Amino acid sequence: MTSRGPAFYTQTRMGLGGRPFTIYKLRTMIHKAESLTGPRWSVPGDPRVTRFGTFLRVTHLDELPQLWNVLRGDMSLIGPRPERPEFMPELEKELPGYRKRLSVRPGVTGLAQVQLPADSDVNSVRRKLAYDLYYIQRLSPWLDLRLMLCTFFYALGVPYARLGRWFRIPKVDEVEQAMHAHIHEETPRPARRSA
Secondary structure (H helix, E strand, O other): OOOOOOOOEEEEEEHHHHOOEEEEEEEEOOOOOOOOOOOOOOOOOOEOOOOHHHHHHHHOHHHHHHHHHHHOOOOOOEEEOOOOOOHHHHHHHHHHOOHHHHHHOOOEEEEOOOOOOOOHHHHHHHHHHHHHHHHHHOHHOOOOOHHHHHHHHHHHOHHHHHHHHHOOOOHHHHHHHHHHHHHHHHOOOOOOOOO
16 A cells, blocks of 8 residues: 555564464565565664554564464464574574574463563574463463464553553563572583582
8 A cells, every 4th residue: 555565475484393374364565575684673763664654563463464374383372473484594593592482382471472562583582482481381271362362462452561450460670570580490500529
């Protein structure tokens, strides 16, 4: 509507066990947005996002075609967001445990998505990783149902802060404390040297 090019956008993402798949979205950026820069994260106020694309992103309507990915078995409704393979080597190097996200199907929405803004750099991914691992450790139909309801009401304009209270979504400090303790439990202690 506001830029030339196809309405739908496809991209390769990493799925369960690291298997690549094609994700479907409504295009929110200018056509061939990365042709000059190569793969990179979107940032707040990104000039590549079209006027109509901004609306689609704010309402999350650009994610609707991913229901086709759910039907195909590439994704689940709830789970960690699928990452692009171009970013995986750097993220695995910078963030211990990052590959654990691939132990479940990626999701259209999830615990990290209902609490945090979109990724823009490695530090934002570090925070989301804590949420993804927290979700994987506490995987349950009850948590999935609460996250689905939270996502639905957010799409209607209810702020996440209020939804978190309504649906008892874990708070930031609760998630980060739990994951900090988990990381320290998993970190092997150096072997003691004999004198």
